[in-house]
Amino acid sequence: MKEKNPWHRPVTIIITVIGVIAIVTLVTYGIVLDAGSSHTSLYIYQWPAEKDNNTGRVEQKHHCQVAGKGISSYTATPYKAGESLISCLKEAKENIPQKMHPETPLYLGATAGMRLLKLENSSASDEVFKAVEKTLRGFPFSYQGARLLAGQEEGAFGWVTVNYLDDRLTQVSMGGFKYTSVHGNESAKGALDLGGASTQISFVSDEYNGSESPDNAVSFRLYGYDYTLYTHSFLCYGKDQALRLALSGPTAIMDPCFHKGYNETKHYAAVYDSPCVSDQKPQIVSETFIHLGGGNFTQCQEVIKSVFNFTSCRYSRCSFNGIFQPPLQGQFGAFSAYFFVMNFLNLTDTSVPLKTVMQKLSDYCATPWTQVCAYFKHDIPLKYLAEYCFSGTYILTLMMEGYNFTSETYSSIKYIQKIKNSDAGWTLGYMLNLTNMIPAEAPDSPPLTYTSYVSVVTVMAILLFVIFILILYSLWPKCNTEPKII
Numbered sequence: 001m002k003e004k005n006p007w008h009r010p011v012t013i014i015i016t017v018i019g020v021i022a023i024v025t026l027v028t029y030g031i032v033l034d035a036g037s038s039h040t041s042l043y044i045y046q047w048p049a050e051k052d053n054n055t056g057r058v059e060q061k062h063h064c065q066v067a068g069k070g071i072s073s074y075t076a077t078p079y080k081a082g083e084s085l086i087s088c089l090k091e092a093k094e095n096i097p098q099k100m101h102p103e104t105p106l107y108l109g110a111t112a113g114m115r116l117l118k119l120e121n122s123s124a125s126d127e128v129f130k131a132v133e134k135t136l137r138g139f140p141f142s143y144q145g146a147r148l149l150a151g152q153e154e155g156a157f158g159w160v161t162v163n164y165l166d167d168r169l170t171q172v173s174m175g176g177f178k179y180t181s182v183h184g185n186e187s188a189k190g191a192l193d194l195g196g197a198s199t200q201i202s203f204v205s206d207e208y209n210g211s212e213s214p215d216n217a218v219s220f221r222l223y224g225y226d227y228t229l230y231t232h233s234f235l236c237y238g239k240d241q242a243l244r245l246a247l248s249g250p251t252a253i254m255d256p257c258f259h260k261g262y263n264e265t266k267h268y269a270a271v272y273d274s275p276c277v278s279d280q281k282p283q284i285v286s287e288t289f290i291h292l293g294g295g296n297f298t299q300c301q302e303v304i305k306s307v308f309n310f311t312s313c314r315y316s317r318c319s320f321n322g323i324f325q326p327p328l329q330g331q332f333g334a335f336s337a338y339f340f341v342m343n344f345l346n347l348t349d350t351s352v353p354l355k356t357v358m359q360k361l362s363d364y365c366a367t368p369w370t371q372v373c374a375y376f377k378h379d380i381p382l383k384y385l386a387e388y389c390f391s392g393t394y395i396l397t398l399m400m401e402g403y404n405f406t407s408e409t410y411s412s413i414k415y416i417q418k419i420k421n422s423d424a425g426w427t428l429g430y431m432l433n434l435t436n437m438i439p440a441e442a443p444d445s446p447p448l449t450y451t452s453y454v455s456v457v458t459v460m461a462i463l464l465f466v467i468f469i470l471i472l473y474s475l476w477p478k479c480n481t482e483p484k485i486i
């Protein structure tokens with residue numbers, strides 16, 4: 001009889017061990033599309049399958065930016081809103097193993113652009129949603145719906161994302177000794193989100209329990225702690241709509257928020273075709289106007305202040321437009337356009353005194369347009385480049401005048417784009433909520449990141465393998481052993 005190859009057994013063991021690793025490191029995926037006013041982004045999240053529903057740390061695996069404008073811009077040709085998503089959905093197919101496609105939840109949430117479209121033309125908004133749904137259903141994922149997020153949800157889920165990624169929600173227990181690392185109101189971080197059409201502020205305050213202005217309250221129980229979050233979304237106060245608010249009115253032509261030398265002929269329709277400003281359209285025959293830059297930060301601040309209403313407040317305290325806001329508390333993470341703008345302006349360092357930040361922005365606004373263009377035109381589209389003086393001034397005015405930050409509390413704000421490789425924004429919080437991934441009660445074991453989890457499993461598997469080999473070696477029949485004659 002042919003003698004068995006002695007290497008068969010180790011090979012079998014290696015294959016078994018690899019198989020075990022493959023099973024225990026199975027990954028679950030989720031996809032969320034953020035259909036914003038200016039553009040749509042697709043995010044793929046991943047987490048260890050076996051930690052589903054527990055403390056498994058969800059991480060962003062992939063981000064795809066849909067080409068073109070936001071879905072709300074396709075009112076004339078709604079099917080194109082659906083088609084615009086195809087290339088990112090194809091990318092998602094490539095980034096998620098095929099066998100996982102049917103169990104990968106797919107969500108789309110639309111924000112302020114679609115809120116405005118719904119106000120303006122509800123049937124057009126329905127058509128866009130239908131087109132988008134048709135495309136999403138055509139992909140092999142588990143379609144979970146395309147819907148309009150309320151401003152309050154956008155704010156609250158942004159807050160959940162920031163605090164989840166920052167590990168500010170969990171209670172850690174180690175070696176039987178349970179201690180609270182960071183938790184509750186004292187250490188939760190506020191969230192400031194600036195979009196194109198709306199802006200959100202969300203934070204917990206010891207002085208807010210939801211009894212005053214209950215519409216601003218969202219309550220959660222997360223990892224054993226109760227939170228009553230204050231949140232408000234200001235529709236029309238995203239940076240693109242705020243620019244329209246600032247441009248509208250008789251003083252629009254010489255604009256201090258644009259650089260000196262900026263001179264563009266623009267259509268009135270492009271400014272006024274939004275429900276945020278449509279009632280302010282001037283009664284003039286001309287279709288166009290000349291937009292001239294004045295490059296003056298102080299005057300720009302005055303123009304921007306005029307888009308906020310500080311006169312009426314029926315609560316104990318307000319931010320602006322008669323909206324209640326409790327006293328600011330703790331640290332804040334400012335993301336989305338807050339980051340894009342301040343990063344471009346090189347002003348993300350909030351340890352720099354506010355006075356210096358304002359001086360730098362003032363110098364930037366005073367830079368002639370020809371000089372700005374010559375310096376940046378190869379890297380940044382001119383339309384965006386022209387708006388950074390306005391956007392930076394808007395951000396500082398919104399924070400200081402609108403939300404009541406002071407030169408002392410300005411340093412409590414951190415401009416952030418990503419936390420641990422995941423983008424800050426509402427999408428992760430939305431998915432965590434819909435997949436019930438954050439337990440109401442505290443878990444027993446400390447959470448591991450996916451990478452640490454895989455590392456631990458791999459080290460354990462290698463150890464097991466080494467032990468197997470050692471046992472095998474000790475039991476292996478020794479070929480050179482002399483046969484004993486009894």
Ligand SMILES: O=c1ccn([C@@H]2O[C@H](COP(=O)(O)OP(=O)(O)O)[C@@H](O)[C@H]2O)c(=O)[nH]1
Pocket residue numbers: 035036037038039070111112113194195196197198238239240336337340341
């Ligand atoms: O690299 C970028 C990407 C976006 N934006 C701006 O950030 C805002 C993002 O708005 P979005 O459409 O995401 O949000 P929504 O209005 O729906 O809240 C828009 O003003 C964009 O022009 C930017 O300045 N730089």
